[in-house]
Amino acid sequence: MTSLDGTSDAIRVAVSTVIFSVRSGTDGDRLMLPLVRRTREPYLGSWALPGGWLDPDEDLDAAASRTLAETTALKPSYLEQLYTFGDVDRSPARAISIVYWALLRSDLVDAHRAAAGAPENVEWFDVDAMPTLAFDHNRIAEYALWRLRNKVGYSWIGAGLLPDEFTLTELREVYETVLGRRLDPSNFRRLLEGSDELVPTESFRTGKHRPARLFRVASDD
Known part of the structure; x- marks a missing residue:
């Protein structure tokens, strides 16, 4: 669309994704997210959330998956629309960003990137130690983190x-990593007793300690 003075006032629609995963480090497991270093103006050289423009004939969920794969070579295990950010001054060019948040299994982070060839301008950052991002992406990432931490308080x-099958200890440790605080093991186990969402399997994890039963999330079928 063009205004009376001949300038363009078209509003473009972008799709961005905040994708979380648990990565292991020398100081323990950390909740992290990938950022992409911008290769063009505006904000050339700055870190930003992965994303891209919505194609005219593309569904939103498909656009979120496509742009995430193109920019990071990652395929999420969980994807949900988060919010639409459309402040007038959020971008030099008038743009609305439809934002998704996603989860990626810890055992698939390196596998996806190796298979697809990870871009060199992608790096993982601790959610509590992010740099200054382009546009309003710090605000977006903080909102997505709040949403994740809020949702783990009432769901699994x-x-x-985690991988498809996991022990209750592994699940508790993931929740501790997401929330950034310790959880009482006994209270956490009691929360599981009345849940229909977690299904015990016939398999066990063996190691130094006594065998631990493996669980999985109930399917929607």
């Missing part, structure tokens, strides 16, 4: 950060 969505 944190299992999306």
Whole structure:
């Protein structure tokens, strides 16, 4: 659309994704997210959330998956629309960003990137130690983190950060990593007793300690 003075006032629609995963480090497991270093203006050289423009004939969910794969070579295990950010001054060019938040299983981070060839301008950052990002992406990332931490308080969505089968200890440790605080093991186990979402399997994890039963998330079928 063009205004009376001949300038363009078209509003473009972008799709961005905040994708979380648990990565292991020398100081323990950390909740992290990937950022992309911008290769063009505006904000050339700055870190930003992965994303891109919405194609005219593309569904939103498909656009979120496509742009995430193109910019980071990652395929999430959980994807949900978060919010639409459309402040007038959020971008030099008038743009609305439809934002998704996603989870990626810890055992698939390196596998996805190796298979697809990870871009060199992608780096993982601790959610509590992010740099200054382009546009309003710090605000977006903080909102997505709040949403994740809020949702793990009443659901088992944190299992999306684990392999298909996991022990209750592994699930509790993931929740502790997401929330940034310790949880009482006994209280956590009691919360599981009345849940229909977690299904015990016939398999066990063996190691130095006594065998631990493996669980999975109940399917929607």
